Amino acid sequence: MQIDQLRSAMRERAASKLTFRSPQAEDGSDIWQLIRDCGPLDDNSMYCNLLQCDHFADTCVVAEIDGEIAGWISAYILPGEPDTLFVWQVAVAEKARGRGVAKKMLQDIVSRDCCADVTKLKTTITKDNEASWALFRAFADRMDAPLDHEAHYTREDHFDGDHATEHMVTIGDFGARKSAAA
Numbered sequence: 001m002q003i004d005q006l007r008s009a010m011r012e013r014a015a016s017k018l019t020f021r022s023p024q025a026e027d028g029s030d031i032w033q034l035i036r037d038c039g040p041l042d043d044n045s046m047y048c049n050l051l052q053c054d055h056f057a058d059t060c061v062v063a064e065i066d067g068e069i070a071g072w073i074s075a076y077i078l079p080g081e082p083d084t085l086f087v088w089q090v091a092v093a094e095k096a097r098g099r100g101v102a103k104k105m106l107q108d109i110v111s112r113d114c115c116a117d118v119t120k121l122k123t124t125i126t127k128d129n130e131a132s133w134a135l136f137r138a139f140a141d142r143m144d145a146p147l148d149h150e151a152h153y154t155r156e157d158h159f160d161g162d163h164a165t166e167h168m169v170t171i172g173d174f175g176a177r178k179s180a181a182a
């Protein structure tokens with residue numbers, strides 16, 4: 001890219017408006033399309049994304065740039081673990097990447113009233129998804145929280161050999177690194 005083009009892209013980005021909100025049922029089909037465009041994420045049925053938007057709106061987030069959907073996180077409070085937010089999928093449209101959208105979406109969810117008792121975040125990541133590891137490490141730093149991981153859903157035991165092993169990542173307790181240092 002030429003320097004002038006770069007400058008103009010940076011000006012455009014600075015002028016664009018990034019906002020976050022809970023989803024509504026009507027967002028389901030747009031979210032479904034965003035996820036299809038965001039390899040290596042697994043596709044879901046459109047109905048699955050619709051239910052996430054409708055039933056799990058409190059713990060899911062949509063990011064919009066100038067009113068257009070550019071990012072999505074599906075998440076829920078783990079059944080039986082009211083202190084733990086489980087993040088299912090994170091998707092940011094290619095043109096919106098690298099400007100902190102995913103990290104800000106995570107922060108948006110954990111700062112909501114429904115997450116007042118949440119002190120930990122869990123998610124699963126395959127070994128090769130560098131962007132995802134970088135995102136959750138950056139989030140752990142932001143939350144002053146330790147990050148642990150171990151193989152959890154394995155290729156042979158859970159995916160009939162068809163999907164790479166998913167490593168369970170646990171971030172928490174939030175603030176624990178700061179209090180350990182004090």
Ligand SMILES: CC(C)(COP(=O)(O)OP(=O)(O)OC[C@H]1O[C@@H](n2cnc3c(N)ncnc32)[C@H](O)[C@@H]1OP(=O)(O)O)[C@@H](O)C(=O)NCCC(=O)NCCS
Nearest residue numbers: 089090091092097098099100101102103131132134135138
């Ligand atoms: C992973 C993904 C959601 C990141 O979105 P994003 O908005 O670009 O991420 P952010 O800008 O918030 O970056 C968060 C951190 O991760 C780092 N990061 C992001 N993408 C990266 C990449 N491809 N390689 C290395 N580091 C990366 C950033 O530098 C930042 O770290 P910092 O805060 O220390 O500077 C996006 O690349 C995506 O949608 N990928 C395809 C789907 C996917 O793999 N989702 C994750 C699995 S659920």
